[in-house]
Amino acid sequence: MAEIDDSPPRRPxxxxxxxxAGTSPSAVSAVLNGSWKKRRISTRLAExxxxxxxxxxxxxxxQASMLRRERSRIIGMIIPKxxxxxxxxxxxxxxxxxxxxxxxxxxxCTQRDPALEVEAAREMMSYQAxxxxxxxxxxxxxxxxICTSAGVRSINxxxxxxxxxxxxxxxxxxxxxxxxxxxxxIKQDFGVLAPLYFIGGRAQDHxxxxxxxxxxxxxxxxxxxxxxxxxxMHGYSASKTEAALAETGIDERCGMFINSTIALEGFVRWFxxxxxxxxxxxxxxxxxxxxxxxxxxxxxxxxxxDTMLAKVxxxxxxxxxxxxxxKIPCIFEAANG
Amino acid sequence: MAEIDDSPPRRPxxxxxxxxAGTSPSAVSAVLNGSWKKRRISTRLAExxxxxxxxxxxxxxxQASMLRRERSRIIGMIIPKxxxxxxxxxxxxxxxxxxxxxxxxxxxCTQRDPALEVEAAREMMSYQAxxxxxxxxxxxxxxxxICTSAGVRSINxxxxxxxxxxxxxxxxxxxxxxxxxxxxxIKQDFGVLAPLYFIGGRAQDHxxxxxxxxxxxxxxxxxxxxxxxxxxMHGYSASKTEAALAETGIDERCGMFINSTIALEGFVRWFxxxxxxxxxxxxxxxxxxxxxxxxxxxxxxxxxxDTMLAKVxxxxxxxxxxxxxxKIPCIFEAANG
DNA sequence: CATGTATGCTCAATCGATGAAGCAAAATTG
DNA sequence: CAATTTTGCTTCATCGATTGAGCATACATG
Numbered sequence: 001m002a003e004i005d006d007s008p009p010r011r012p013x014x015x016x017x018x019x020x021a022g023t024s025p026s027a028v029s030a031v032l033n034g035s036w037k038k039r040r041i042s043t044r045l046a047e048x049x050x051x052x053x054x055x056x057x058x059x060x061x062x063q064a065s066m067l068r069r070e071r072s073r074i075i076g077m078i079i080p081k082x083x084x085x086x087x088x089x090x091x092x093x094x095x096x097x098x099x100x101x102x103x104x105x106x107x108x109c110t111q112r113d114p115a116l117e118v119e120a121a122r123e124m125m126s127y128q129a130x131x132x133x134x135x136x137x138x139x140x141x142x143x144x145x146i147c148t149s150a151g152v153r154s155i156n157x158x159x160x161x162x163x164x165x166x167x168x169x170x171x172x173x174x175x176x177x178x179x180x181x182x183x184x185x186i187k188q189d190f191g192v193l194a195p196l197y198f199i200g201g202r203a204q205d206h207x208x209x210x211x212x213x214x215x216x217x218x219x220x221x222x223x224x225x226x227x228x229x230x231x232x233m234h235g236y237s238a239s240k241t242e243a244a245l246a247e248t249g250i251d252e253r254c255g256m257f258i259n260s261t262i263a264l265e266g267f268v269r270w271f272x273x274x275x276x277x278x279x280x281x282x283x284x285x286x287x288x289x290x291x292x293x294x295x296x297x298x299x300x301x302x303x304x305x306d307t308m309l310a311k312v313x314x315x316x317x318x319x320x321x322x323x324x325x326x327k328i329p330c331i332f333e334a335a336n337g
Numbered sequence: 338m339a340e341i342d343d344s345p346p347r348r349p350x351x352x353x354x355x356x357x358a359g360t361s362p363s364a365v366s367a368v369l370n371g372s373w374k375k376r377r378i379s380t381r382l383a384e385x386x387x388x389x390x391x392x393x394x395x396x397x398x399x400q401a402s403m404l405r406r407e408r409s410r411i412i413g414m415i416i417p418k419x420x421x422x423x424x425x426x427x428x429x430x431x432x433x434x435x436x437x438x439x440x441x442x443x444x445x446c447t448q449r450d451p452a453l454e455v456e457a458a459r460e461m462m463s464y465q466a467x468x469x470x471x472x473x474x475x476x477x478x479x480x481x482x483i484c485t486s487a488g489v490r491s492i493n494x495x496x497x498x499x500x501x502x503x504x505x506x507x508x509x510x511x512x513x514x515x516x517x518x519x520x521x522x523i524k525q526d527f528g529v530l531a532p533l534y535f536i537g538g539r540a541q542d543h544x545x546x547x548x549x550x551x552x553x554x555x556x557x558x559x560x561x562x563x564x565x566x567x568x569x570m571h572g573y574s575a576s577k578t579e580a581a582l583a584e585t586g587i588d589e590r591c592g593m594f595i596n597s598t599i600a601l602e603g604f605v606r607w608f609x610x611x612x613x614x615x616x617x618x619x620x621x622x623x624x625x626x627x628x629x630x631x632x633x634x635x636x637x638x639x640x641x642x643d644t645m646l647a648k649v650x651x652x653x654x655x656x657x658x659x660x661x662x663x664k665i666p667c668i669f670e671a672a673n674g
Numbered sequence: 675c676a677t678g679t680a681t682g683c684t685c686a687a688t689c690g691a692t693g694a695a696g697c698a699a700a701a702t703t704g
Numbered sequence: 705c706a707a708t709t710t711t712g713c714t715t716c717a718t719c720g721a722t723t724g725a726g727c728a729t730a731c732a733t734g
Contacts, residue, residue: 011462011487013719013720013721014720014721015720015721023683023684024684024685025684025720025721026683026684026685026686026722026723027683028721029720029721029722030722032721033721035722039682039683039723040680040682041683042682042683045682045683057486059459059462059487060463060720060721061404061465061719061720062400062463062464062465062721063399063400063403063409063465063719063720063721064404064689064721064722065720065721066689067398067400067401067404067689067690067721068688068689068720068721068722068723069689069721069722070689081429082424082425082428082429083422083425084425087419088425089419091446092418092420092448095445095446096448105445107444108432108442109428109432111429111433122396123441126398126399128398149394150348150396151348238626261627265626265627268626268627269626288627289575289602289605289606290598290601290602290605290625290627293605293631294630294631295632350690350691351690351691352690352691360714361713361714361715362690362692362714363691363692363693363714364712364713364714365691366691366693367693369691370691370692372692372693376712376713377711377713378712378713379711379712379713382712382713397690398690398691399691400689400691401689401690401691401692401719402690402691402692403691404690404718404719404720405690405691405693405718405719406691
């Protein structure tokens with residue numbers, strides 16, 4: 001069948017609209033970007049142009065517009081994963097808050113891969129992002145340097161850096177509180193006061209270190225010492241956590257501090273693979289709506305995403321002077337497990 | 338303190354690099370975008386320019402580059418939420434597969450808000466996206482029209498439309514299988530063959546309708562009729578599902594088909610709010626690593642995200658002729674609950 | 675009626691990268 | 705050695721929107 005070449009009704013430009021309206025491209029531009037009042041275009045012409053733009057299905061070419069303008073209004077974010085509620089909430093909240101402020105959010109997920117993080121940061125620079133939020137970056141200062149040398153501001157979220165302002169959870173305090181809660185609970189339920197296991201995270205990771213510090217501190221508060229063999233830090237991986245637990249004999253009737261929901265996935269997989277699942281009590285740093293109801297779960301430490309993002313956007317609007325590292329308290333939620 | 342104005346080491350352009358290298362902007366451009374072999378630039382000059390670009394921290398201005406080029410290589414996706422594993426996996430997989438193919442993925446989350454969906458689609462057009470994937474759109478044809486009138490291809494994912502090619506789960510078959518599995522299980526565990534409750538989703542929603550059809554069909558297969566009062570479809574909202582369940586008296590020892598993880602959130606909240614939680618068996622359409630281990634959960638129907646995305650990218654590369662609607666089988670995973 | 679000012683537009687340069695066309699010098703060929 | 709080809713670059717128009725400057729015309733003022 002012979003096709004008629006109606007194929008490329010190419011996206012209309014302001015030149016096309018100007019032609020149709022019998023006016024100049026600059027009038028069209030002014031009308032469509034809202035500067036027409038200031039540029040003394042008559043209401044009559046403005047309405048006509050708007051109507052024609054509508055009819056023609058005109059959409060501004062942001063590439064051209066941003067090239068000419070000084071500001072792109074793009075705000076970038078890199079984030080490790082979308083596989084848990086914490087990062088999911090950060091991504092959703094970030095988009096919503098950016099839009100509220102008339103900014104264009106662009107998020108890229110970097111799989112905790114340092115090379116991808118760097119690549120993504122460079123990509124954001126190329127998009128002329130005005131500001132980049134580095135969430136949970138493996139090397140925040142590296143990202144901050146990339147931004148600085150492009151004249152772009154950056155803010156660290158979740159994991160702090162030393163070059164750019166940072167907004168993180170108060171990991172130490174929250175871990176200390178959660179640990180105390182678990183210790184008290186095993187004493188109450190099992191009648192023993194014994195050290196907990198610490199499961200998940202990376203030993204080099206700032207947040208893990210802070211939480212481990214709070215964990216150990218809460219033990220000391222109660223006169224306990226944590227044997228180093230009680231700490232399982234095999235990265236943010238369910239499978240590695242599961243494998244590590246499977247290799248070790250863990251006593252019945254003890255307590256565990258699970259350092260992330262991803263580690264919790266490994267933990268529950270291991271737990272349910274056991275022929276005779278033992279009695280435990282665990283608490284988890286980070287929140288999940290289903291994990292809440294898992295048997296033996298006694299509480300989750302939920303990070304306060306809304307407050308963290310509010311702080312981030314404060315910094316977006318007024319860059320703080322000097323190196324700041326804001327710590328946001330977490331919200332403890334007793335579980336029903 | 339008097340600040341020295343070293344402030345704007347403005348982002349260097351190819352003109353700046355050309356100046357430094359004592360060459361022309363087009364040579365710089367050719368070297369930096371890889372077309373220099375073809376444009377007969379000497380290796381010597383190419384190396385010098387590359388070094389200078391490196392030193393100066395040059396990053397191409399994609400706005401300018403894309404304006405000039407014919408192709409943007411941007412591929413857009415709109416997605417409702419990031420609050421469950423299904424959409425999370427889609428987002429992560431989409432980004433990875435797009436990058437593998439040398440495309441720039443841009444994802445926007447639209448909160449199941451039809452107005453936001455339209456706004457986001459228009460924004461993608463303005464970014465000169467070459468293709469838009471509409472995931473779980475409330476009105477896929479609306480989005481497809483916006484794309485078509487901008488000369489952009491679109492593909493529906495998760496929810497089908499009539500104008501653009503669609504890739505969805507085989508909701509009917511998977512719902513039928515899941516329903517049969519639950520029915521058999523309650524017969525085995527409770528010794529009764531009784532209709533199940535259907536919980537979650539929207540009655541107007543295509544996927545819900547298909548699943549309901551499979552649900553009813555599986556009942557008929559076993560000689561059962563589903564009372565209409567057994568269906569609770571209060572949207573994709575945990576709170577509304579919870580509230581609806583709280584208002585109704587549901588018998589002990591029965592089975593339920595939960596139509597999404599978000600409905601499951603409402604269900605478990607309701608369940609755990611009861612003074613004396615009754616004996617149930619439930620299965621859930623969609624998968625979650627923790628929900629898997631919830632007591633009384635007997636199985637989850639996991640959507641095959643990798644296969645769905647593979648199909649989507651097939652369509653991205655070779656647009657299918659005519660209206661196609663590909664149905665991808667789901668993967669049943671028996672639960673340990 | 676000359677002068678001033680407000681109105682309603684248009685012109686043209688510009689943002690940074692790209693690539694077709696062109697040009698000079700070097701290398702090859704007959 | 706003249707003619708041709710190859711090499712290695714540069715020039716310049718272009719993508720679409722923006723915006724400072726400018727230019728008629730209409731209107732108001734002294």
